[in-house]
Amino acid sequence: MTTLRTVKVHRIGTAGPDDIEGLRRAIDDGEIDPKGIVAILGKTEGNGCVNDFTRGYTSHVLKHALASWRGSAPDAIARDVAIVMSGGTEGGLSPHLLVFEVGAIGLAPSEAVSVVPSLAVGVAMTRAFAPEEIGRMPQVEATADAVRRAMQEAGIESARDVHYVQVKCPLLTKQRIADAHQRGRSVATLDTYRSMGYSRGASALGIGLALGELRADQVCDSEICSNAALYSGVASTSAGIELMENQILVVGNSPRWGGDLVIGHGVMQDAIDTDAVFDALAPLTLSEPGRLTRAERERVVAVLAKAEPSASGEIRGRRHTMLDDSDIQASRHARALVGGVLAGVFGDTQLFVSGGAEHQGPDGGGPVAVIASRAPSRLVPR
Structure with missing residues (x-):
C-alpha cells in the first residue's frame, strides 16, 4: 500500500x-x-x-x-x-x-x-532579523531560502505548481529603531508604518526570487518599495509587531499528496478584476463561465487575496479617493473594496483579504488564490 x-x-x-x-x-x-x-x-x-x-x-x-x-x-x-x-x-x-x-x-x-496532483503545503521559518535587516536584502535572501525549504518539505518540485505563498513578517517600532541606532546601524525607514511596507515588499521579492519570477540581478535595496514593476504573482505578505522572523507557508499542488483539494490562482490587474478570480477557479470546471452555482460555491474552502490602492489614484480611468483620505488608511479602504468584489463572486464574507501589496502583483492589483474540492470531471488544474 x-x-x-x-x-x-x-x-x-x-x-x-x-x-x-x-x-x-x-x-x-x-x-x-x-x-x-x-x-x-x-x-x-x-x-x-x-x-x-x-x-x-x-x-x-x-x-x-x-x-x-x-x-x-x-x-x-x-x-x-x-x-x-x-x-x-x-x-x-x-x-x-x-x-x-x-x-x-x-x-x-x-x-x-x-x-493526480492534490493540495500540498510546506512550512519554514527564517532566523530572527535585526531591525536594520528589515526591508533590506538580508530579509529578501533569507525569505527566498525559506521558500525553497518549504517547497522541498511540501514535495513541490516545480515553481509553476506553487499557487500561493503566505509570509508573516516583522515591522519596525521606535524601540527597534533606537536599538539599531545605539549599535551604529541605520534602518530602511524611520516611519514605523512605512516599515510594514518595506518588510512586506522585501518578503515578496524573496518569494519572487525563490520561484524564478525575478532574477537576482534585478533586486537590491534601492528597488524595494520603489520599483512596482518587480513583483511575484503568488506572494501574500503580512507584517506584524508580534514577531522578528518570517514565517512562511507555501501552498501548491503535488502528485506526492492525496485528497480531493486543489488550489488555483490568478493575478488581479486591479481591484475589480473578476476575470483573474475566475482564472483562480480553473480547478472547479465551472458549469457556466463567469458564474458560480450554489453547489460550486460549497466546494470552495478558502479564498485568499491581496488588496492595495493603485498609486495612480485611478481604477480603469475613474478617480478613486483612497489615497486622499486622512482619516482612514488607504489599505483599509482597499481591503473593503476587494472584499466586496470577492464576496459578490463567492456569496461569502469569510475571505482572507490582506492589505498592503508591495511587490505582490501589479500596482493596484494583487494575487488571488482559491482552495476547493476537485471538480469531478477534471482531475488536474491548469
Missing part, C-alpha cells in the same frame, strides 16, 4: 480576537487532530496597522492553546506552526481562522498509479 500525505483546510468563524471555541469544538469532536496542524491563517478585526495588537493577541491565544492540546511548549509551537494573523476586516469581511491540518491516507496499488 502507498501512503500519501493529505491536507485538510478548516474555515472557522470567530467572535473576537480571543475566540478559539470553534477550533476547540472541532478538536473535541475529532474533526481536527491538533498534532496535524501545520499552519493557521486568520483575519482579526483590528486596524491592520502598527498598533494592531489583535494579531499578536490571537497568535498568543492560539500558540498556548495548541501547546496544551499537543502536550508541548509554546516555544515549540512557534517553531513548528506558522501562525499568520492579518488585521483588518473592513466592510463586510468576516473574522475567521483557516486551519491547515496534515494527515495521511493509504492507497491500494491500483489507485497509486492514477494519483
Whole structure:
C-alpha cells in the first residue's frame, strides 16, 4: 500500500480576537487532530496597522492553546506552526481562522498509479532579523531560502505548481529603531508604518526570487518599495509587531499528496478584476463561465487575496479617493473594496483579504488564490 500525505483546510468563524471555541469544538469532536496542524491563517478585526495588537493577541491565544492540546511548549509551537494573523476586516469581511491540518491516507496499488496532483503545503521559518535587516536584502535572501525549504518539505518540485505563498513578517517600532541606532546601524525607514511596507515588499521579492519570477540581478535595496514593476504573482505578505522572523507557508499542488483539494490562482490587474478570480477557479470546471452555482460555491474552502490602492489614484480611468483620505488608511479602504468584489463572486464574507501589496502583483492589483474540492470531471488544474 502507498501512503500519501493529505491536507485538510478548516474555515472557522470567530467572535473576537480571543475566540478559539470553534477550533476547540472541532478538536473535541475529532474533526481536527491538533498534532496535524501545520499552519493557521486568520483575519482579526483590528486596524491592520502598527498598533494592531489583535494579531499578536490571537497568535498568543492560539500558540498556548495548541501547546496544551499537543502536550508541548509554546516555544515549540512557534517553531513548528506558522501562525499568520492579518488585521483588518473592513466592510463586510468576516473574522475567521483557516486551519491547515496534515494527515495521511493509504492507497491500494491500483489507485497509486492514477494519483493526480492534490493540495500540498510546506512550512519554514527564517532566523530572527535585526531591525536594520528589515526591508533590506538580508530579509529578501533569507525569505527566498525559506521558500525553497518549504517547497522541498511540501514535495513541490516545480515553481509553476506553487499557487500561493503566505509570509508573516516583522515591522519596525521606535524601540527597534533606537536599538539599531545605539549599535551604529541605520534602518530602511524611520516611519514605523512605512516599515510594514518595506518588510512586506522585501518578503515578496524573496518569494519572487525563490520561484524564478525575478532574477537576482534585478533586486537590491534601492528597488524595494520603489520599483512596482518587480513583483511575484503568488506572494501574500503580512507584517506584524508580534514577531522578528518570517514565517512562511507555501501552498501548491503535488502528485506526492492525496485528497480531493486543489488550489488555483490568478493575478488581479486591479481591484475589480473578476476575470483573474475566475482564472483562480480553473480547478472547479465551472458549469457556466463567469458564474458560480450554489453547489460550486460549497466546494470552495478558502479564498485568499491581496488588496492595495493603485498609486495612480485611478481604477480603469475613474478617480478613486483612497489615497486622499486622512482619516482612514488607504489599505483599509482597499481591503473593503476587494472584499466586496470577492464576496459578490463567492456569496461569502469569510475571505482572507490582506492589505498592503508591495511587490505582490501589479500596482493596484494583487494575487488571488482559491482552495476547493476537485471538480469531478477534471482531475488536474491548469
